[in-house]
Amino acid sequence: MVAFVAVSVLLGGLVLLLVFLFKKAQGNSTPEPSIDQKVNGQALPEKQSTKKHKLHKLRNEKPQQHTFTHPLLAAVLKAHSGNITCLDFSSNGKYLASCSDDRTVRIWSTKDFLDREHRSMRANVEFDHATHARFSHDCRTLIVCLANGETLRVYKMTKKDDGFTFSAAPEDFPKRHKAPIINIGVAETGKFMMTASSDTTIMVLDRKGAVLATINTNQMNNAYAAVSPCGRFVASCGFTPDVKVWEVCFGKSGEFREVCRAFDLKGHSAGVCGFAFSNDSRRMATVSKDGTWKLWNTDVEYKKQQDPYLLHTGSWSGNEPCRIALSPDGRVIAISSISDITVYNALTGDVEEEFHSVHGEVITDLAFDTCNRFLVSTGDRAIRLFHNTAGYRAAIADMKETLKKATNKGTKERLQQQISEAQKALNAVMKKKN
Numbered sequence: 546m547v548a549f550v551a552v553s554v555l556l557g558g559l560v561l562l563l564v565f566l567f568k569k570a571q572g573n574s575t576p577e578p579s580i581d582q583k584v585n586g587q588a589l590p591e592k593q594s595t596k597k598h599k600l601h602k603l604r605n606e607k608p609q610q611h612t613f614t615h616p617l618l619a620a621v622l623k624a625h626s627g628n629i630t631c632l633d634f635s636s637n638g639k640y641l642a643s644c645s646d647d648r649t650v651r652i653w654s655t656k657d658f659l660d661r662e663h664r665s666m667r668a669n670v671e672f673d674h675a676t677h678a679r680f681s682h683d684c685r686t687l688i689v690c691l692a693n694g695e696t697l698r699v700y701k702m703t704k705k706d707d708g709f710t711f712s713a714a715p716e717d718f719p720k721r722h723k724a725p726i727i728n729i730g731v732a733e734t735g736k737f738m739m740t741a742s743s744d745t746t747i748m749v750l751d752r753k754g755a756v757l758a759t760i761n762t763n764q765m766n767n768a769y770a771a772v773s774p775c776g777r778f779v780a781s782c783g784f785t786p787d788v789k790v791w792e793v794c795f796g797k798s799g800e801f802r803e804v805c806r807a808f809d810l811k812g813h814s815a816g817v818c819g820f821a822f823s824n825d826s827r828r829m830a831t832v833s834k835d836g837t838w839k840l841w842n843t844d845v846e847y848k849k850q851q852d853p854y855l856l857h858t859g860s861w862s863g864n865e866p867c868r869i870a871l872s873p874d875g876r877v878i879a880i881s882s883i884s885d886i887t888v889y890n891a892l893t894g895d896v897e898e899e900f901h902s903v904h905g906e907v908i909t910d911l912a913f914d915t916c917n918r919f920l921v922s923t924g925d926r927a928i929r930l931f932h933n934t935a936g937y938r939a940a941i942a943d944m945k946e947t948l949k950k951a952t953n954k955g956t957k958e959r960l961q962q963q964i965s966e967a968q969k970a971l972n973a974v975m976k977k978k979n
């Protein structure tokens with residue numbers, strides 16, 4: 546009897562505690578933006594905000610810009626007034642797009658990266674904000690993913706003076722995903738777009754937003770998904786220890802045929818957090834909860850039963866959230882862990898650089914520019930560019946190895962030329978640094 550009473554009292558206490566914790570959790574969550582805000586596109590004064598929330602707002606009104614210095618920091622791009630969530634280089638290498646919850650997408654010109662001033666062109670995202678932005682292959686449209694609308698909006702980019710004007714298509718695409726969209730992509734061939742959500746769904750769309758195919762990744766949840774730079778493949782990773790790659794197939798006259806399984810990257814022993822492609826899609830890099838990153842050769846003819854193979858495994862001791870970037874030439878890997886970045890030589894596994902507390906918030910995107918000169922990161926309101934010294938060093942070492950084995954005179958001369966150019970570029974950066 547006594548025992549029974551004791552157990553009841555204990556259970557009762559536990560229930561009360563749970564109720565208390567639940568209430569507390571509710572009290573702390575920030576309210577959803579009101580309908581008014583969504584429709585108007587303006588930050589209206591909030592009616593039902595609690596005192597706590599007001600205090601929180603006040604603190605947010607004059608946010609401190611995070612300070613970070615490093616000898617390899619090449620530039621800081623500032624103009625956004627809200628957190629930046631996505632970066633995208635146009636394939637011609639001329640522009641960088643960034644989107645932020647300040648309801649703008651900004652386009653930066655890569656040619657003035659090293660200048661004192663960084664101009665940007667602004668596309669306003671009416672009634673919403675963009676979480677992701679991608680240039681079309683011809684740089685004539687900008688496709689953005691809407692945070693509240695959970696769908697895509699297409700902007701026409703019109704050249705004007707030395708910039709662009711942006712006009713949104715009259716209608717956004719219909720919302721199709723049941724879970725939040727985690728990434729979007731546009732094929733370099735111009736033939737399809739991709740949206741991936743945090744459940745196991747990937748959709749392949751045509752240019753007008755019609756669904757060509759729906760893929761179930763069967764990976765419990767999607768952690769990351771992307772279109773390969775060659776525009777042939779869609780890949781995804783999630784809870785399972787593999788990366789799955791599909792080919793989106795079109796017929797001779799350009800009509801959509803099917804999405805078929807191409808190959809898997811198998812070798813990790815725990816969930817894969819992210820992956821990245823080299824610019825020719827012949828290499829892929831993955832990072833996993835098993836504490837390693839891997840570099841893969843994906844230059845295979847899967848239709849002839851060839852499998853991609855592992856080139857190198859490196860150790861990684863970071864934490865999630867993390868992002869991985871592979872340099873265009875596949876020789877350098879950068880991995881972010883919360884707000885730190887580690888840069889590795891992809892061929893030897895050596896740690897080349899470590900950057901700590903690069904951003905005031907979690908790093909949301911990490912990429913190399915198309916010319917392999919910079920590593921670019923974001924997370925707070927700034928975009929930071931680092932000189933890719935690791936890339937120059939890796940290229941020099943790799944080309945010297947190739948030179949040793951080269952027998953053809955023309956090849957030798959070309960390699961010597963490339964080595965000396967990379968050395969010159971590296972020297973220039975190091976001179977500035979000191």
Ligand SMILES: *[C@@H]1O[C@H](CO)[C@@H](O)[C@H](O)[C@H]1NC(C)=O
Nearest residue numbers: 605608626627628646906907
């Ligand atoms: C930026 O995002 C972080 C969460 O990552 C949030 O705590 C912070 O309030 C955001 N800042 C602004 C200005 O919205």
Ligand SMILES: *[C@@H]1O[C@H](CO)[C@@H](O)[C@H](O)[C@H]1NC(C)=O
Nearest residue numbers: 824825873874915916917918
């Ligand atoms: C990939 O990047 C390398 C190094 O920047 C460059 O030389 C090469 O032309 C690029 N290839 C493609 C297909 O863009």
